Amino acid sequence: MAFLEAQKLVKEYKRRGKSFRAVDNIDFSINPGEFVMIEGESGSGKTTFLNLITGLTDPTSGVVLIDGRSLKDTGDKEISKIRNEKIKYIPQGESLLSALTVRENILFPFTIGGTKRPSDERLLEVAGKLGIAELLDEYPSELSGGEMRRATIARAVINKPSLIIADEPTGSLDSANTSKVMDIFREIAAEGTAVIVVTHQKETLGYASRVLGMSKGRFASAI
Amino acid sequence: MSGLRDSFRFGIRNIRKRPYRSFCLMLAAVIGSYALFVGMSLKASLNNGINRMQERMGADLMIVPETSEIEARNILLTGEPEFFYMDASVASMAADVEGVECSTSQFYFTSLSSDCCSTRVQLIAFDPDTDFVIGPWISEKATSGVSDGSVIIGSEVTPLSNGKVKFYDNEYSVAGKLGETASGLDHSVFMSRATMHEILNDAKDKGYQFLNPEDDGSFVSTVLIRVNKGADITAVEKEIFKKASGIKFIETDKLINDVSLKLGSVEKIINITLTVLLVFSFLTMILFFSVIFHERKKEFAVLRILGTSSDRICLFSLTEGITVGAAGGIAGLILGILTVFPFNHYIENSLDVPYLMPAAITVIFYGILGVLVTTLFGSLSSFLSTLSLAHAETYYTMRAGE
Ligand SMILES: Nc1ncnc2c1ncn2[C@@H]1O[C@H](COP(=O)(O)OP(=O)(O)O)[C@@H](O)[C@H]1O
Ligand SMILES: [Mg+2]
Numbered sequence: 001m002a003f004l005e006a007q008k009l010v011k012e013y014k015r016r017g018k019s020f021r022a023v024d025n026i027d028f029s030i031n032p033g034e035f036v037m038i039e040g041e042s043g044s045g046k047t048t049f050l051n052l053i054t055g056l057t058d059p060t061s062g063v064v065l066i067d068g069r070s071l072k073d074t075g076d077k078e079i080s081k082i083r084n085e086k087i088k089y090i091p092q093g094e095s096l097l098s099a100l101t102v103r104e105n106i107l108f109p110f111t112i113g114g115t116k117r118p119s120d121e122r123l124l125e126v127a128g129k130l131g132i133a134e135l136l137d138e139y140p141s142e143l144s145g146g147e148m149r150r151a152t153i154a155r156a157v158i159n160k161p162s163l164i165i166a167d168e169p170t171g172s173l174d175s176a177n178t179s180k181v182m183d184i185f186r187e188i189a190a191e192g193t194a195v196i197v198v199t200h201q202k203e204t205l206g207y208a209s210r211v212l213g214m215s216k217g218r219f220a221s222a223i
Numbered sequence: 224m225s226g227l228r229d230s231f232r233f234g235i236r237n238i239r240k241r242p243y244r245s246f247c248l249m250l251a252a253v254i255g256s257y258a259l260f261v262g263m264s265l266k267a268s269l270n271n272g273i274n275r276m277q278e279r280m281g282a283d284l285m286i287v288p289e290t291s292e293i294e295a296r297n298i299l300l301t302g303e304p305e306f307f308y309m310d311a312s313v314a315s316m317a318a319d320v321e322g323v324e325c326s327t328s329q330f331y332f333t334s335l336s337s338d339c340c341s342t343r344v345q346l347i348a349f350d351p352d353t354d355f356v357i358g359p360w361i362s363e364k365a366t367s368g369v370s371d372g373s374v375i376i377g378s379e380v381t382p383l384s385n386g387k388v389k390f391y392d393n394e395y396s397v398a399g400k401l402g403e404t405a406s407g408l409d410h411s412v413f414m415s416r417a418t419m420h421e422i423l424n425d426a427k428d429k430g431y432q433f434l435n436p437e438d439d440g441s442f443v444s445t446v447l448i449r450v451n452k453g454a455d456i457t458a459v460e461k462e463i464f465k466k467a468s469g470i471k472f473i474e475t476d477k478l479i480n481d482v483s484l485k486l487g488s489v490e491k492i493i494n495i496t497l498t499v500l501l502v503f504s505f506l507t508m509i510l511f512f513s514v515i516f517h518e519r520k521k522e523f524a525v526l527r528i529l530g531t532s533s534d535r536i537c538l539f540s541l542t543e544g545i546t547v548g549a550a551g552g553i554a555g556l557i558l559g560i561l562t563v564f565p566f567n568h569y570i571e572n573s574l575d576v577p578y579l580m581p582a583a584i585t586v587i588f589y590g591i592l593g594v595l596v597t598t599l600f601g602s603l604s605s606f607l608s609t610l611s612l613a614h615a616e617t618y619y620t621m622r623a624g625e
Binding site: 054056076077080081082083084085089091095096097098099100108109111112113114155 | 229233236237239240241522524525526527528529530531532533534535
């Protein structure tokens, strides 16, 4: 069974009094270990789609099923718990909490969830793989863009979630950092985690096991 | 669950990481609690003062020399030492007027600033045999009573370290102390005519002549009258006026009334200032929380993405509001205490109306009230900011470019 499934998903927004569909009737599903990349122009609805499947935004119509259960029937507390443990969303832009150190940021989901923290070995293993082991006690303001991005990825992968979703994770990175980050996603997928990465950089598409092209709120083609 | 502890810790971290923002918020709370504590304490002290004064005014009517009405009021209200007198015959005459229940006379003169106390005090000779105004207030009675050569001091008069007071280089033992009256009489020293005679002699030796000590039996400064229950004060005044000239009347009720009026306007100013400052404090807090709306919008969105429930986000933000409100409130209270207590006398003198600090429990209550109110302000404004976020869908989503 697919871990996550979307059926006839629609999200309408209003622009200058007129409503339009940012996401228009999308069907989608993803299995464990799959690495899906979604490519599309800016404004095509990629972020809106991610917000819908993570329960951050309610759809105008259609359903999202996680482990076969509709998000409509799931309360805020439970959806929050799913995002806390199973679905790790790496939003576009910076998303580290500035009041906390890198280490505290990586461990913050466990603070929120009241769940068992990963061992120090696991933390060092992940941080080492991402090249941020020396930065654990720094505050985000001390980090470069690439380092912040890798810290954010560390926060997402540390507990081996069921699904990782990343919105343009390599947008502001140079090519060396870009391939470093994409390698990590490929590795995680190989370990059984489903991965969805949104991008508008066509050169990264080779990492994916499936590529979806998005245009005007729809998946136009499987590239 | 450790949720409360964690949200508290996270809130504190946020406060410390943004010192400027937190400082401004706290400053608003400082102003709120300071205004509340000082304002309420002032008002209570004023009301307490006039109530006590009314309670302690034993006479209904005072006869004073025609030209000395203002001086007599000063003695009662501010304790400004004065000296005036009129012929003693007024006293015996007034005692026999119909409607007068009892009457007694007093003589006012002053000490030197170099005497017992750091300032000049009002010296008042009274007649222990007919007195009905001073006796009832004596709170700490010495065993000896008011014998000649000893004095009774007002509540604000501090004796020398040997327990005595000194006038014109001679020391007098203190036979008793009056309770607080909130009036000028707190700064006065009371004695018998015989003691007054001694002091007048000493004063004369030093070159200060109030009146010739030989003549002191024939003059009084004021005659205090209590009228019969239900008697018409105006009729009594008329009757006395027929038989004496060069005199003026001060009615206690009118005096209290005048003070009340003045108090009313002082109170109005305090009320307005207090309201303005409280509103300012609250609005500043609300304003600040909305000014930082954008910063928080992103922060909240991250918290949402990481799996924080709406309830928990409210808790985080509430923790910040409560901490800032309470910390600022306590700081404001400390500032307030540092204002109200050390400057007590200064406030009293500059307001020119009776002033008496209320009981400690009342003051403590205002302190707690101030801190509670600013804590409420802090939690309310932080809560309102999360409320407006929670209803906007943007709260959940991070738009491109943000
Ligand atoms: N909260 C919102 N309110 C109104 N319009 C929105 C909102 N979020 C996105 N949109 C619009 O929906 C469209 C798709 O946006 P988005 O999903 O961010 O695109 P992408 O991520 O592909 O760049 C855009 O035209 C955008 O302006
Ligand atoms: Mg986007």
